[in-house]
Structure formats: structure tokens, C-alpha cells
Amino acid sequence: MRKLFNSVWVLVFAGVLAACSDSGSGTEVRDNSEEVAAFYTANPEKFSFRTLADIPADLVWENGMEQPDIGSPDAKKGGTMFDYMPDFPRTLRTVGPDSGNAFRRFIYDNVTLGLAGEHPNTFEYYPELATEWAISPETRTVYARIHPDAKWSDGEAITVDDYFFTFYFNMSEHIVDPWYNNFYETRFTNITKYDDHTLSITMAAAKPDMASYALGLRPTPQHFYREFGDDFIDRYQWQFPPTTGPYVINDGDLVMGRSIAFTRNDGWWARDNKFLRYRFNPDRIQLSVIRDPNNQIEAFRRGDTDQIIVNTMEVWYDQLPDSSAEVANGYIHKSQFHNRRPRSSWGLWINSAQPVLEDVNVRLGIQHASNWDLVIERYFRGDYTRLNTSRDGFGEFSHPTITARQYDIDLAMEYFAWAGFERRGADGILVNAGGQRLAFTLTTPYERFRDLLPILREEALKAGLELRLEVLDFTTGIKKLDEKQHDIGFVSYGVGAEMYPRFWEYYHSSNAFDNAFLEDGSVNPARQTESNTNNLESIAIYEMDQMIEQFDASSDAEEMKALSHRLIQMHHDYASFVPGYAQDFFRVAHWRWVRYPADFNVARADGTNFDYFVYWIDEAMRQETLAARRSGQTFEPQIRVYNQYRELQ
Amino acid sequence: MIKLNPETLKKIRRFKQIRRGYYSLLFLAVLTFLFLIGELLINSRALVVKYEGEFYFPTYGAFHPGTDFGLPYNYETNYRELKQKFVDDGSNNWVLLAPVPYSAYENHSTIGIYRPEPPNAASRHFLGTDTTSRDILARLFYGTRTALLFSVAFLICVYAIGVAIGAAMGYLGGWFDLFLQRVIEIWSNIPFLYMVIIIFSVIPATFSIPTRVSILLIVMVAFSWTSMTYYMRTETYKQKTRDYVASARLIGASDFRIVFKHILPNVLATLVTFMPFTIVAAITAITALDFLGFGLPPPTPSLGELLKQGTDTLRTAPWIVTSAFVTLVVLLTLVTFVGEAIRESFDPKKFTVYK
Structure with a gap:
């Protein structure tokens, strides 16, 4: 399958290359400055120009300098970090078709700078591009001053104009990315320029975390996108734009289909920033394509790559056990780091609009017939923890007391009996008076759960419930879930490190049906299923809608916490989500020369692509280790667990 | 002829x-x-059960809940455990298991976690188990x-x-x-x-x-x-x-x-x-x-x-x-x-x- 699609990609790739060279040769030089200026003039509500005198005098300016350092002062700059990517990116653009790939983190999400960043340990703001900022909740506005020395990697100054251009760019149809169009149109109502380095951004809603959206905004280099137009997708497909981050891709370091190398921008203006100085330590990061998971491990064991995130139990315990020569001799270190961030909602999403499943007793029965504890204990070898609700890991916004329902055959059968499924058929599956079997399809778009789901199935059979497994390829599976064709889905939505959980997308009736309720709050008999939304459980509860709307409109954190608890409780009672497991840590296997701070990482790190870049490469130690391996000299093995941020379950 | x-x-x-x-x-x-008589050779269901003077042949046909044999559960009987129980009880009841007493679906681990186990005649996993402890044979x-x-x-x-x-x-x-x-x-x-x-x-x-x-x-x-x-x-x-x-x-x-x-x-x-x-x-x-x-x-x-x-x-x-x-x-x-x-x-x- 994989091989097959890869070869398809090669063809597509060749096509894209051909398209690129075509468009590159025959296009004229453009300058869109006037168009851009005209756009600002045409949208005076969104884009304002004022003077410094217009800034309110009573603002409280902050600069976040009291926040602690990130990373370790011991970090040494230099060296090369060798890493792999499972697939070659399909584009270097950060917006538009194909841009939502894992690689984007290397060129955008994890490396570029906003006005201020959220400190990954204290969750307060620290300065990035801005020297100081002021938050005015009453006017929903955030003011900021950009550092006068701030520069793009090509040496041009970063100014407020680049922030204006971010809006022009992301609201443009040329990027073919409706999500960003919508985000920049609706989330922000105004951006104002006071001088080249002073701006303010006004939000549409006064939410407790509104500042994070404004301060997290990233500039877009206007001088680079002078030719930005309707051929954006092709023209900028493989162009690496000037960046605010520490690394650039030099000519010749982009080897199509094989490897990409990042090199430190020596003149990076932010290198002495208190919060960035101990991060981004290697001089060079070399990424090569290694597609097969087994080869990824083998390449690491050979020393071709320096470190690897280990996600499966097989690799951690069987392929790279503590007793293996490299680990026992101290060449390879194994570190397990418990982080603190919202948990992905792995579990069974029951479509409560399906016949039979609309009965809450059936759903409760399924809850008690799902033996997640066994899966966690045997399949995940006791390392994962049980998820208790669909909204775990949001601090005080998560429910403090609800725990997931336990596997209990008798209780499950009692609930099934309430729903009319009282006796077992010849095959042991419960049937109701009408002869209908208690059988549902369990759909997952993830091939990797082929072996996990049969365990749940075998256990459910004991309670008289049959789960027919359907492991689909990703696209087909997601489509089926999006169209609400499923009985039960096994999926999870990725959760960003946000302050509070989202409810509207998942539980509001407008994402389950069109016009779910009539004026008086009764169920609309003519309602139709709404496709392509995240409400996979088809939840439509009138009171819940009211609470969600209240939650979304609220700017009071305490009120939101109370509402959040009530919503989670209501969702728990509705029993349409069987909480599965949560992984509250990530694991890294790294060669001895990859050094980490004493506390290893920051609380919010999720490990993917070594997101906060706090490690450093000790090239002298690399030589020493390689020599030791040749001569048979050994070191003290290092197998560590860092659980200072672990939340007690 | x-x-x-x-x-x-x-x-x-x-x-x-x-x-x-x-x-x-x-x-x-x-x-x-x-292959045609496969159920008699490789099966988690027993070939013959003698319980309280009666004979049962669970291989083909409907399932027998545990309660049929005096067990406290009403799902499919685990015949391997039943056999052990009869032996422990010292009663006249007995169970004749298939030579390989596992089905192709059940996760049966002898070490408490699901991972491949090498071939082992003592546990009757003659070809070992797969990644979720199912019998390979x-x-x-x-x-x-x-x-x-x-x-x-x-x-x-x-x-x-x-x-x-x-x-x-x-x-x-x-x-x-x-x-x-x-x-x-x-x-x-x-x-x-x-x-x-x-x-x-x-x-x-x-x-x-x-x-x-x-x-x-x-x-x-x-x-x-x-x-x-x-x-x-x-x-x-x-x-x-x-x-x-x-x-x-x-x-x-x-x-x-x-x-x-x-x-x-x-x-x-x-x-x-x-x-x-x-x-x-x-x-x-x-x-x-x-x-x-x-x-x-x-x-x-x-x-x-x-x-x-x-x-x-x-x-x-x-x-x-x-x-x-x-x-x-x-x-x-x-x-x-x-x-x-x-x-x-x-x-x-x-x-x-x-x-």
C-alpha cells in the first residue's frame, strides 16, 4: 500500500516539478504594492492608521522578562543534528493545499516568532518579536511594540507593515485555504499601525485567552511576496521565504524527495533573547527521508540519526530494550518525559443518531462492555493511563471528579436488558424480542490499530456485544466519520495547547443536524444530518446548546470553568463517548552526544520533532562515543524518567 | 466400480x-x-465435556455459557480453565481439549502482557504467539x-x-x-x-x-x-x-x-x-x-x-x-x-x- 502510493507520489511530484519549471520561465516580474495598499484603503474597519498619540495612556505594559529561562545555560551551540522525516513534504508553503503536513513545524510552527510566546512552563507570556505589550480586555485590544532590531533572515527590517501583510495574505483567495481566510476574517476585527514598530490588534470576542491569538500572530515578509498573486500555489511551491526563525534552507540543501538541511542564520537578531538563547542549539539540522518504521529504528541504532521519538511499546521494550548492547553500554540514552498539556481524546465515539444507539441504555452498556483497562495493562503494558472524560488535561477547566466507567459484564448486560436485549443467541450475542442482534460496526481510519481493536472485541463478546471491526485507509475512514455513516468510531482529534476546551465543534446541535430544534426547543422532525463537522456523536441537546453558547460568549474564566464542568458532566451522562487511554508522556531514545537540560524538557513539550529545541549536540562527545564503541569502552547506562510535571491520576 | x-x-x-x-x-x-476437520484439532472449545453425568460436544453448534458447567459467568465457557477446575476439584467431571486448545482470535498471554512469545510446547503454543498474544498455529x-x-x-x-x-x-x-x-x-x-x-x-x-x-x-x-x-x-x-x-x-x-x-x-x-x-x-x-x-x-x-x-x-x-x-x-x-x-x-x- 505504502509503496504503491509512494510511486504515485513520485509521478505527482514529477508533474509538479514540470509545472514549476513551466511557470518559472515565462512569468513577468510583478509588484503588488499598490493592490495591497488599495486593499487596506478599501477595508478601513479592519486596517487603521493612527499616530502614537492615539495609544491610550492608561495601558499597563508588560514585557515578560521576569519569566524563567527556557532550556539550559549549559547548552553549547554548534554541531549537526541528524534526523529523519517519514515523508518528503509536498510543498514548502505554510498555507494552501498540502501545507498541513508534519514538516511545517520545522519551517513555521516550532521555529518562527510571534509578538510574544506562551512560556511552556509557567504558561505566561515572554517576549519574542515584541519588546513589550499591553492587553486591554474592555476594548478586546492588544497593543505591542516590535523590537527595533527585528530583522528577517534576509536582513530586511520587520515592521508593522509585515503584520498588515499577514492579514492581506491570509485573507486572500490566492492561498486557496478557506480555514485561514475565515480565521483572519472572523477572529480579528482590526489591526492598527501607530508607527513602523507599534501596532494594536483587536479581537472579535473578549475571551480569557484572546491575547494568545493576538500575541501569537506571525508577520509575513511583504518584500518577498511582491509577486504574490493568483499563481501563488505554483510560484511559491518550493520557495523558502525569509523567516523570523533561527534556521534557513540554503541553496542546494533541498534535495527533492531525499533530504532537507537547515542551517543556522548567523546574523539572527534574536539570538541573545533571554528566552531563545539556550534553544535552537545545533548549527545544522539534517533531515533525510526514511519511510519504513523499521528502517527508522535501524538507522538510529546504526548512528545515522541522532535521536528518535519512540511511540510504540514494541520499540521501547523489545526492539531497543534496556538490555540491548547500545543502551546497556551507555551509548544510547533512553528518556521518558511526562508532559502537561491537553490530552488527545482517544476513545469510542458512538453515533447516537443511529438506530439502537440512540438508546442511552445501549450506550451505557457499551461503556461497561469496553475493557480499556485490559488494553492499557496488557497491550500498552501499563504505561498509558485511562482517559476519564473527553476533556482531560485542561487544568481547572477539566472536570475534577468524573472517572471513566469500569468494565463490568453484569452491569453492561443489565443496561442492555433495559434496552430490550435480554437473551443470548446461539452464538452468545444478545438479541432482542424482534430477533435483532446487538452488533455494531467499529470503524477506525488508523491501520495501526488492527491489533488493538480485536482485544476490545473479544472482551465485548463476553457481555453479549459484537463489535464488527472496520479498519479503513485514512481518507476513506475520515470520510465515513465526517458523513456520520458510522456506528462507533475509534478516533481522536488532535488538541492544541489551548487554555480551555472547545465544546461548540463537538457537542453543539448545529454540528449534528441542520435546524435541530424548533423555536420552542422541541426536536425538529425534518432535521437533516450535518456532514463534515466534528460532532461525531451526533449530540443534539437543547440545554447543552444553551450552555455552549453561554460558554463561548463568556469572558469570565470562573464562569467558563463552572460551565465547562457542567458540560463535561452532561456529556458523561449522555454516555456517547467511551474514554480510552491517554499518553501523558513521550519517550526519546538519543545517542549520548545529544545533551538535554537537567530537567530534560519543558512542561508543554509534546516531543514531536523535538518541538522546543532545548537539546544540544556535543560533537566532541560524538567522537568520543564512536571511538569508545569501536574500542569496546562502555559508559554508565542512562535510562531516566522525568515526572516532575506528571499530574496525579 | x-x-x-x-x-x-x-x-x-x-x-x-x-x-x-x-x-x-x-x-x-x-x-x-x-483442514476440513480443523475445528477438532485447533479450537478453544473442548471436544468433549463430561459434566454431572452428561456429555457435551461443544465443538460444533451453539455456544455453552459458563453457567452450563457450574461456572459463575454466562458468557462462552473457557474450557481450559474448566479443565483445570475439574482437575482441582477432583470430581468425576472431565474435559477433553483439542490438541491445540486455542482459537485464532483470543489473546492468550502467559506473561501478563501482550507481546510475541516464542514457540513453547508446554503452553501448547507450538508456533509461539503473535504481537497480541494470539496463537500463531x-x-x-x-x-x-x-x-x-x-x-x-x-x-x-x-x-x-x-x-x-x-x-x-x-x-x-x-x-x-x-x-x-x-x-x-x-x-x-x-x-x-x-x-x-x-x-x-x-x-x-x-x-x-x-x-x-x-x-x-x-x-x-x-x-x-x-x-x-x-x-x-x-x-x-x-x-x-x-x-x-x-x-x-x-x-x-x-x-x-x-x-x-x-x-x-x-x-x-x-x-x-x-x-x-x-x-x-x-x-x-x-x-x-x-x-x-x-x-x-x-x-x-x-x-x-x-x-x-x-x-x-x-x-x-x-x-x-x-x-x-x-x-x-x-x-x-x-x-x-x-x-x-x-x-x-x-x-x-x-x-x-x-x-
């Missing part, structure tokens, strides 16, 4: 003389027999059974269609032949693997496994019958011009009768020769599809699924890939040996001298 004509007897004698093929056939026959056995039965069904279908159409093309000739040849050329250019992938991505999981197997069979047959028509067509063309066909036509035999009564027996050699290779192709195809994840839905046991698991755990659990690989190699080799022997025994030229 059916009387075989001396020509056939001669072929059978010749076949028996070719030792390699003959023994392969015997071995396959025994294997097929074992059970999965291999039932997977191979599906593959073998599937390939036989495949063979019958492909031959029925291929022979009928091929013979019609050769016998009728003319425009019919020309037209159908073009149709077959176009049809056989549709990539079969893509079609299976597309069709299987839209089949709902609510279909039972036998239904899905049948659909897979239909799709595979639909794209495989074409190659048979080429051989049949040329053979029929050749035979059509022979005198015996002309004589048959003279005495007024119908076209249908001429094709199936007169021509077909004379082209039997060709048909028989291709049989083993068709079977090999079917086994390979269904294994490949499973390997790619487009065969039978999990947790159905299959050779392809085992091979895939095996290649993923090549270093940590070599026994998985070994058993699947050896089975596949042995099976395909046996079928090929039989095929060679059949071809040779149907060959009229026992001794060929090249000049």
Missing part, C-alpha cells in the same frame, strides 16, 4: 510413477482433510484453510468462464471472435489491484466475512478469466479443423455437443496443466491483498496478515515470519510439483528425442 478408459488409466499410472508429484498430491490431500491454520478453499473456488469459476468463452471464440470464429478478442484486450488492461482496492473501500463492514470473501472472489474472477480464453481459443481452432469434428457435424451433432463432448476432452491436457498455476496465483493474490490491508477484515486470520506482522517484527519475533513464510513456500511448492507431474503424465510424448 467405475470403469476408466485405458488412456486415463495409463495417465494415472504415469502420474504415480512421478514420485515427487504423487507424494505432493497425497500430502495435499491429507492437508485438505485436516491457529491463525496460520485457519488462514491457510481460507486461502486454499478460496483458490479452489477461484479455479472452478475462472475455468468455467474462461473455457466456455474461449471455446466459443475458437469454435464460432469470425466476427464474434474478433469482437471478443478486442473486448478481452481492453478488459485485461484494467489494473486488477486498483479495482480490488477501490471496490473494497466502499464495501460496508456490516457484510459478513463469507460475503466479503465472495465479493473478493467475484472481483478476482472477473479480472482473471481472460488469460484462460487465449489458450482455449487457439486449441479449439486447432481441433475444429480435425476430421472427427467434421464427422460429428455430419451426423448432426449440435455446436454445444461438439464443443463440450468432442473438443473439450481433447484439449484437457492444456487445461489440466494450467490448474496448479492458477491455484498458486490465487493464493499469492489473496496473500498479497491481505499484506496490503485490502483482504479480509481484522481479526480474520490470514497468511498475508501474518507475513506483514512478521516483517514488522523481523528482529524481535522471527518465529512469526518464519512460520508464515515456510507455510507459503511449502504450499506453493507442493502445488507446483503436482502441476508438473500432471503436465508430464498428460504429455503423449513420453520420450522426446531432439534431433
Whole structure:
């Protein structure tokens, strides 16, 4: 399958290359400055120009300098970090078709700078591009001053104009990315320029975390996108734009289909920033394509790559056990780091609009017939923890007391009996008076759960419930879930490190049906299923809608916490989500020369692509280790667990 | 006793003389027999239970809840535990388990976590367990059974269609032949693997496994019958011009009768020769599809699924890939040996001298 699609990609790739060279040769030089200026003039509500005198005098300016350092002062700059990517990116653009790939983190999400960043340990703001900022909740506005020395990697100054251009760019149809169009149109109502380095951004809603959206905004280099137009997708497909981050891709370091190398921008203006100085330590990061998971491990064991995130139990315990020569001799270190961030909602999403499943007793029965504890204990070898609700890991916004329902055959059968499924058929599956079997399809778009789901199935059979497994390829599976064709889905939505959980997308009736309720709050008999939304459980509860709307409109954190608890409780009672497991840590296997701070990482790190870049490469130690391996000299093995941020379950 | 004509007897004698093929056939026959009574050999259900003076035979038929044997639960009895319980109780009750007392689906770990365990005769996991502690022998056995039965069904279908159409093309000739040849050329250019992938991505999981197997069979047959028509067509063309066909036509035999009564027996050699290779192709195809994840839905046991698991755990659990690989190699080799022997025994030229 994989091989097959890869070869398809090669063809597509060749096509894209051909398209690129075509468009590159025959296009004229453009300058869109006037168009851009005209756009600002045409949208005076969104884009304002004022003077410094217009800034309110009573603002409280902050600069976040009291926040602690990130990373370790011991970090040494230099060296090369060798890493792999499972697939070659399909584009270097950060917006538009194909841009939502894992690689984007290397060129955008994890490396570029906003006005201020959220400190990954204290969750307060620290300065990035801005020297100081002021938050005015009453006017929903955030003011900021950009550092006068701030520069793009090509040496041009970063100014407020680049922030204006971010809006022009992301609201443009040329990027073919409706999500960003919508985000920049609706989330922000105004951006104002006071001088080249002073701006303010006004939000549409006064939410407790509104500042994070404004301060997290990233500039877009206007001088680079002078030719930005309707051929954006092709023209900028493989162009690496000037960046605010520490690394650039030099000519010749982009080897199509094989490897990409990042090199430190020596003149990076932010290198002495208190919060960035101990991060981004290697001089060079070399990424090569290694597609097969087994080869990824083998390449690491050979020393071709320096470190690897280990996600499966097989690799951690069987392929790279503590007793293996490299680990026992101290060449390879194994570190397990418990982080603190919202948990992905792995579990069974029951479509409560399906016949039979609309009965809450059936759903409760399924809850008690799902033996997640066994899966966690045997399949995940006791390392994962049980998820208790669909909204775990949001601090005080998560429910403090609800725990997931336990596997209990008798209780499950009692609930099934309430729903009319009282006796077992010849095959042991419960049937109701009408002869209908208690059988549902369990759909997952993830091939990797082929072996996990049969365990749940075998256990459910004991309670008289049959789960027919359907492991689909990703696209087909997601489509089926999006169209609400499923009985039960096994999926999870990725959760960003946000302050509070989202409810509207998942539980509001407008994402389950069109016009779910009539004026008086009764169920609309003519309602139709709404496709392509995240409400996979088809939840439509009138009171819940009211609470969600209240939650979304609220700017009071305490009120939101109370509402959040009530919503989670209501969702728990509705029993349409069987909480599965949560992984509250990530694991890294790294060669001895990859050094980490004493506390290893920051609380919010999720490990993917070594997101906060706090490690450093000790090239002298690399030589020493390689020599030791040749001569048979050994070191003290290092197998560590860092659980200072672990939340007690 | 059916009387075989001396020509056939001669072929059978010749076949028996070719030792390699003959023994392969015997071995396959025994294997097929074992497959047919598989539930008695590899099964988590007991063969016989004697409980409170009564005999139970749980292998075939409805399930027995634990309560039938005085156990405190009402789901399917765990007969291994039951046996242990009877032994511990010291009662007159007893349980006779199958030689391999595991089903292909249950996760049975002897170490508390699910991970591959090496072959172990003491725990009766004779070929070890897979990544979620399922018995490999059970999965291999039932997977191979599906593959073998599937390939036989495949063979019958492909031959029925291929022979009928091929013979019609050769016998009728003319425009019919020309037209159908073009149709077959176009049809056989549709990539079969893509079609299976597309069709299987839209089949709902609510279909039972036998239904899905049948659909897979239909799709595979639909794209495989074409190659048979080429051989049949040329053979029929050749035979059509022979005198015996002309004589048959003279005495007024119908076209249908001429094709199936007169021509077909004379082209039997060709048909028989291709049989083993068709079977090999079917086994390979269904294994490949499973390997790619487009065969039978999990947790159905299959050779392809085992091979895939095996290649993923090549270093940590070599026994998985070994058993699947050896089975596949042995099976395909046996079928090929039989095929060679059949071809040779149907060959009229026992001794060929090249000049």
C-alpha cells in the first residue's frame, strides 16, 4: 500500500516539478504594492492608521522578562543534528493545499516568532518579536511594540507593515485555504499601525485567552511576496521565504524527495533573547527521508540519526530494550518525559443518531462492555493511563471528579436488558424480542490499530456485544466519520495547547443536524444530518446548546470553568463517548552526544520533532562515543524518567 | 466400480510413477482433510465435556455459557480453565481439549502482557504467539484453510468462464471472435489491484466475512478469466479443423455437443496443466491483498496478515515470519510439483528425442 502510493507520489511530484519549471520561465516580474495598499484603503474597519498619540495612556505594559529561562545555560551551540522525516513534504508553503503536513513545524510552527510566546512552563507570556505589550480586555485590544532590531533572515527590517501583510495574505483567495481566510476574517476585527514598530490588534470576542491569538500572530515578509498573486500555489511551491526563525534552507540543501538541511542564520537578531538563547542549539539540522518504521529504528541504532521519538511499546521494550548492547553500554540514552498539556481524546465515539444507539441504555452498556483497562495493562503494558472524560488535561477547566466507567459484564448486560436485549443467541450475542442482534460496526481510519481493536472485541463478546471491526485507509475512514455513516468510531482529534476546551465543534446541535430544534426547543422532525463537522456523536441537546453558547460568549474564566464542568458532566451522562487511554508522556531514545537540560524538557513539550529545541549536540562527545564503541569502552547506562510535571491520576 | 478408459488409466499410472508429484498430491490431500476437520484439532472449545453425568460436544453448534458447567459467568465457557477446575476439584467431571486448545482470535498471554512469545510446547503454543498474544498455529491454520478453499473456488469459476468463452471464440470464429478478442484486450488492461482496492473501500463492514470473501472472489474472477480464453481459443481452432469434428457435424451433432463432448476432452491436457498455476496465483493474490490491508477484515486470520506482522517484527519475533513464510513456500511448492507431474503424465510424448 505504502509503496504503491509512494510511486504515485513520485509521478505527482514529477508533474509538479514540470509545472514549476513551466511557470518559472515565462512569468513577468510583478509588484503588488499598490493592490495591497488599495486593499487596506478599501477595508478601513479592519486596517487603521493612527499616530502614537492615539495609544491610550492608561495601558499597563508588560514585557515578560521576569519569566524563567527556557532550556539550559549549559547548552553549547554548534554541531549537526541528524534526523529523519517519514515523508518528503509536498510543498514548502505554510498555507494552501498540502501545507498541513508534519514538516511545517520545522519551517513555521516550532521555529518562527510571534509578538510574544506562551512560556511552556509557567504558561505566561515572554517576549519574542515584541519588546513589550499591553492587553486591554474592555476594548478586546492588544497593543505591542516590535523590537527595533527585528530583522528577517534576509536582513530586511520587520515592521508593522509585515503584520498588515499577514492579514492581506491570509485573507486572500490566492492561498486557496478557506480555514485561514475565515480565521483572519472572523477572529480579528482590526489591526492598527501607530508607527513602523507599534501596532494594536483587536479581537472579535473578549475571551480569557484572546491575547494568545493576538500575541501569537506571525508577520509575513511583504518584500518577498511582491509577486504574490493568483499563481501563488505554483510560484511559491518550493520557495523558502525569509523567516523570523533561527534556521534557513540554503541553496542546494533541498534535495527533492531525499533530504532537507537547515542551517543556522548567523546574523539572527534574536539570538541573545533571554528566552531563545539556550534553544535552537545545533548549527545544522539534517533531515533525510526514511519511510519504513523499521528502517527508522535501524538507522538510529546504526548512528545515522541522532535521536528518535519512540511511540510504540514494541520499540521501547523489545526492539531497543534496556538490555540491548547500545543502551546497556551507555551509548544510547533512553528518556521518558511526562508532559502537561491537553490530552488527545482517544476513545469510542458512538453515533447516537443511529438506530439502537440512540438508546442511552445501549450506550451505557457499551461503556461497561469496553475493557480499556485490559488494553492499557496488557497491550500498552501499563504505561498509558485511562482517559476519564473527553476533556482531560485542561487544568481547572477539566472536570475534577468524573472517572471513566469500569468494565463490568453484569452491569453492561443489565443496561442492555433495559434496552430490550435480554437473551443470548446461539452464538452468545444478545438479541432482542424482534430477533435483532446487538452488533455494531467499529470503524477506525488508523491501520495501526488492527491489533488493538480485536482485544476490545473479544472482551465485548463476553457481555453479549459484537463489535464488527472496520479498519479503513485514512481518507476513506475520515470520510465515513465526517458523513456520520458510522456506528462507533475509534478516533481522536488532535488538541492544541489551548487554555480551555472547545465544546461548540463537538457537542453543539448545529454540528449534528441542520435546524435541530424548533423555536420552542422541541426536536425538529425534518432535521437533516450535518456532514463534515466534528460532532461525531451526533449530540443534539437543547440545554447543552444553551450552555455552549453561554460558554463561548463568556469572558469570565470562573464562569467558563463552572460551565465547562457542567458540560463535561452532561456529556458523561449522555454516555456517547467511551474514554480510552491517554499518553501523558513521550519517550526519546538519543545517542549520548545529544545533551538535554537537567530537567530534560519543558512542561508543554509534546516531543514531536523535538518541538522546543532545548537539546544540544556535543560533537566532541560524538567522537568520543564512536571511538569508545569501536574500542569496546562502555559508559554508565542512562535510562531516566522525568515526572516532575506528571499530574496525579 | 467405475470403469476408466485405458488412456486415463495409463495417465494415472504415469502420474504415480512421478514420485515427487504423487507424494505432493497425497500430502495435499491429507492437508485438505485436516483442514476440513480443523475445528477438532485447533479450537478453544473442548471436544468433549463430561459434566454431572452428561456429555457435551461443544465443538460444533451453539455456544455453552459458563453457567452450563457450574461456572459463575454466562458468557462462552473457557474450557481450559474448566479443565483445570475439574482437575482441582477432583470430581468425576472431565474435559477433553483439542490438541491445540486455542482459537485464532483470543489473546492468550502467559506473561501478563501482550507481546510475541516464542514457540513453547508446554503452553501448547507450538508456533509461539503473535504481537497480541494470539496463537500463531491457529491463525496460520485457519488462514491457510481460507486461502486454499478460496483458490479452489477461484479455479472452478475462472475455468468455467474462461473455457466456455474461449471455446466459443475458437469454435464460432469470425466476427464474434474478433469482437471478443478486442473486448478481452481492453478488459485485461484494467489494473486488477486498483479495482480490488477501490471496490473494497466502499464495501460496508456490516457484510459478513463469507460475503466479503465472495465479493473478493467475484472481483478476482472477473479480472482473471481472460488469460484462460487465449489458450482455449487457439486449441479449439486447432481441433475444429480435425476430421472427427467434421464427422460429428455430419451426423448432426449440435455446436454445444461438439464443443463440450468432442473438443473439450481433447484439449484437457492444456487445461489440466494450467490448474496448479492458477491455484498458486490465487493464493499469492489473496496473500498479497491481505499484506496490503485490502483482504479480509481484522481479526480474520490470514497468511498475508501474518507475513506483514512478521516483517514488522523481523528482529524481535522471527518465529512469526518464519512460520508464515515456510507455510507459503511449502504450499506453493507442493502445488507446483503436482502441476508438473500432471503436465508430464498428460504429455503423449513420453520420450522426446531432439534431433
